[in-house]
Amino acid sequence: MSNARTVQQFEKRMAEVFRIRPAQVKDLFRGARPTSIRVNRLLDEDTYQETVRIVREKAPNAFPVDWCEHTFLWPENDGFDDILPMAHEGRVYLQNASSLIPPVALGARPGDRILDVASAPGGKAFHVAARVGNDCSLWLNDAAAPRARKLGELAEVYGVKYTDLTTHPAQYLDKSIPDESFDRILLDVQCSGEGRVDLRRPVTLRYWSEERIEKYKFLQTKMLSAAYRLLRPGGVMVYSTCTLSPEENEFPVSKILQRHSDLTVEPLDFSEPSFLPGVTSWRGTKFDERLTGAVRVAPTETFEGFFVAKIVKAGAEDA
Numbered sequence: 001m002s003n004a005r006t007v008q009q010f011e012k013r014m015a016e017v018f019r020i021r022p023a024q025v026k027d028l029f030r031g032a033r034p035t036s037i038r039v040n041r042l043l044d045e046d047t048y049q050e051t052v053r054i055v056r057e058k059a060p061n062a063f064p065v066d067w068c069e070h071t072f073l074w075p076e077n078d079g080f081d082d083i084l085p086m087a088h089e090g091r092v093y094l095q096n097a098s099s100l101i102p103p104v105a106l107g108a109r110p111g112d113r114i115l116d117v118a119s120a121p122g123g124k125a126f127h128v129a130a131r132v133g134n135d136c137s138l139w140l141n142d143a144a145a146p147r148a149r150k151l152g153e154l155a156e157v158y159g160v161k162y163t164d165l166t167t168h169p170a171q172y173l174d175k176s177i178p179d180e181s182f183d184r185i186l187l188d189v190q191c192s193g194e195g196r197v198d199l200r201r202p203v204t205l206r207y208w209s210e211e212r213i214e215k216y217k218f219l220q221t222k223m224l225s226a227a228y229r230l231l232r233p234g235g236v237m238v239y240s241t242c243t244l245s246p247e248e249n250e251f252p253v254s255k256i257l258q259r260h261s262d263l264t265v266e267p268l269d270f271s272e273p274s275f276l277p278g279v280t281s282w283r284g285t286k287f288d289e290r291l292t293g294a295v296r297v298a299p300t301e302t303f304e305g306f307f308v309a310k311i312v313k314a315g316a317e318d319a
Contacts, residue, residue, distance in 0.1 A: 006205050010197065013210070016283075017244050018298065031198025032242070032304030034080050036097040037062060038071040040090060041130045042159040051091045058082040067270035068100045070130070075302040090157040095123045098195070098297050098306035102188055102240040103127040105268050105310045110135040112183040117170050117227060120147035122154045124188055129160040138162040139182070143169045171222035174229040183235050187227050189220050191243040195297070195305025217247040224256045228263070234315030236266075240308045244296065246282035249307040253278075253294065254287035262314040267293040274298045278309065 011022040014029070037059065039051050055062065055072060059082075062072035074080070075097075086092045103124050108114055110132050116125040120142040129138055140155070140162050142148040148167045155162055168176045170189070192213050198204045224239060231237050241248055257263050265288075268275075278294030280287050297306035 003202050003205070006208065007199065007202050009210065010194075010205055010208060011199075014194070014244065017246070017279075026199045028299045029197045029199040029305075030299070030301075031201065031204070032096045032098075032196040032299075034094040034096060035075045035302045036065070036071055036073055036095055036100055037080075037083060038068075038093045038095070038100070038127060038130075040092060040126075040158055041070050042134060043091060047091065051086060054086065055083065055092065065097070065100065068104050071100060073097055073302060088157075090159060093123055093126060093158070096304045098242070098303045099123055100127070101268075101295070101297070101306065101308050102186055102238045103131060104270065105308055106184050106186055106238045107236060108132050108136060108184050113137040113139075113181065114184040114186070115139045115141065115177075115182045115227075115230060116186045116188075117141055117173060117223065118143070118188055118190065120144065120151045122151050122158075122160075124186060125151075125162075126155065126158045126160050128184075128186065129162075134159075134161045139164040139166070139177075141166045141168055141170070141173065143167055171219060171226055173223075174226040177230055179229050180232045181230050183232055185227050185231050185235070185237040186240075187223060187237060188240045189223055190216070191220070191241040191248050192216055192245065193242055194244045195242040195299060197305075213245050213247050217251050220248055221252040221255050224252050225259070228256060228260060228313075231313050233262070233313055235313050237311045237313070238308060239311060240306065242304060242306055244305045244307065246279055246285075246287070249296065249309075250278050250280075250282065250287045250291050250294070251285070253309045253311065254291060256311070257288045257290065264312055264314075265290045265293040266310045266312045268295055268308070268310060271295075272297075272303065274300045274303050278307075
C-alpha cells in the first residue's frame with residue numbers, strides 16, 4: 001500500500017474512533033514524547049530531596065501531578081537535556097504522561113504478589129515498585145531475551161527489587177506459572193502503537209495496517225486469557241495499550257468479560273480532560289456495556305493516545 005493511501009486509511013479510522021472529520025485528525029496526532037518526570041521514591045531521603053530540588057530548578061515550569069505523587073508534568077519541553085543525566089543515575093524516570101496511568105490504576109499494596117507481563121523497558125514496573133517501597137513480590141517478564149536482560153540492568157540502576165525475571169511468551173504464561181499466583185497483574189501489551197503516530201512524519205506509519213490490527217486483537221485476547229488464570233480471586237489486572245483501535249482495546253476486554261462471569265471493569269478514581277470512556281460498539285460489533293468504565297486517552301500535547309481498563313476478579317466470598 002502506498003504511503004499516502006496508508007495515511008488516508010489511518011485518518012479515516014481515527015476520525016471514526018473520535019467522531020471527528022478526517023481533516024481534524026492531523027491536529028491530534030503530532031507524536032508522543034516525554035512529558036513527565038517521576039522522581040524515584042526508592043532513593044534514600046537525602047538523595048530524593050536533592051533530586052526534587054534539582055528538578056524544580058532545571059524545570060521551573062513543571063507542575064506536580066495531583067493523582068500521581070512524586071511526579072511532575074513538563075509538557076512544553078521537548079529536550080529534557082538538563083534532567084537526562086539524573087535518569088542515567090536512576091534518580092528520575094522520564095516518560096510520556098500516559099504511561100503513569102497503569103501503575104496508579106493497578107493500586108498495588110504492600111505485600112502484594114505482582115506480575116508485569118511485558119515489562120521492558122521497565123518504566124511501569126519500576127513505578128509500581130516505588131509506589132509500595134519495594135515491599136512486594138515483583139515478577140518481571142518480557143518475551144524478548146535481550147530486552148529482558150536490559151530490564152534487569154535498569155532495575156538495578158533504579159534500585160528495584162524483583163523476585164523473578166523470565167522470558168515467557170505472554171500468551172502462554174499460564175503454561176509456565178501456577179494458576180492464581182498473583183494479587184496484581186499489569187498487562188501492557190504489544191500493539192499497533194497508534195497513540196505514538198506523528199502525522200507530520202508519515203514514516204511512523206510504516207508498520208501500521210488494518211491487517212496487523214486484526215492479528216494483534218487475537219494475540220491480545222490470548223494474553224488476557226492467560227493472565228486471567230494467573231490472577232487470584234479478589235485480584236486486580238490492568239490491561240493497557242498505546243493504541244486507539246477498538247479491536248485492540250475494547251474487543252479483547254469484552255471477550256474476557258463474556259468468558260468469565262467473575263470479572264468486571266472498575267472505573268479509575270482519577271481523571272484528566274483528555275480521558276474518555278471506552279466505547280461499547282465499533283463497526284457493527286457490540287462490546288460489553290461495562291467498558292464505559294475503561295479509559296481511552298485522546299492524544300494531546302501532554303498525553304499520548306492510550307487505553308486502560310482496570311479489571312477486577314471477584315473474591316471467593318463474592319463468587
